[in-house]
Amino acid sequence: MIIDKVLNVDDYYYDVFMAISESLTGFSMNELQATGLAGTYYRHILTHIESATFIGFLNISKNILENSYSQDQLKNAVNAEVFSDPATEGIARSIITLWYMGTWEGAYINGLSYKEGLVWTVMHAHPPGAKQPGFKSWSVKPVNSNS
Template sequence: MIIEKILNVDDYYYDVFMAISESLTGFSVNELQATGLAEIYYRHILTHIEAATFIEFLNISKNILENSYSRDQLKNAITAEIFSDPATQAIAQNVITLWYMGTWEGAYINDLSYKEGLVWTVMHAHPPGAKQPGFKSWNIKPVNSNS
């Protein structure tokens, strides 16, 4: 079983949301929580899509997580059971976009969602105008620099 108990929110489905977010994004639950946005994102989704639809997505996710004993099994189950159904696929894609870009249906959730988008970590960059790279950062060669 791949679900671990998370103690921040008293809602059982929050744990499932975090576990499936980990699988969908490739970032650990700890890294996702370090953004400071996990609870905000969870509550935002609950207020922006029909609760029954989100609960169904989370129940499917829970079953996948409980019945997957390896990363390959998990990946295959997500592809077969979530990405094969247009309704759950749309939710999964919105969750991925939420974590990476900080947006839900094209709008930022808040100013922190822009700053903490996972896209900046993947690019080894900082969000322009929001987080500075640090003193003397210009002296450090960029990651994968050929110069």
């Protein structure tokens, strides 16, 4: 079973949200928690889509997580059960966008969501105008540089 209790939060669905977010993004729960936005994102989704729709998505996710015993099994189940149904596919894609870009339906959740978008980590970059790369970072060759 691929699901763990997260931060002793009483809302079981929060744990499911974090576990499925880990699967959808490819980032660990610790990395997602480190953004400081996990609770904010969870609450934002709850207030921006119908609760029954989101809970339905989380119940499907819960079943997938409970019945998967390897990462390959989990990946196949997510593809077969989440991405094959337009209703759950839309929510999954929105969750991915939320974590990577910090946006929900094209709008930033808050100022921190821009700074902490996973896209910056993937690009080995920093969000312009929001987070500086660090003192003397200009003197170090960029990661994956071909120059």
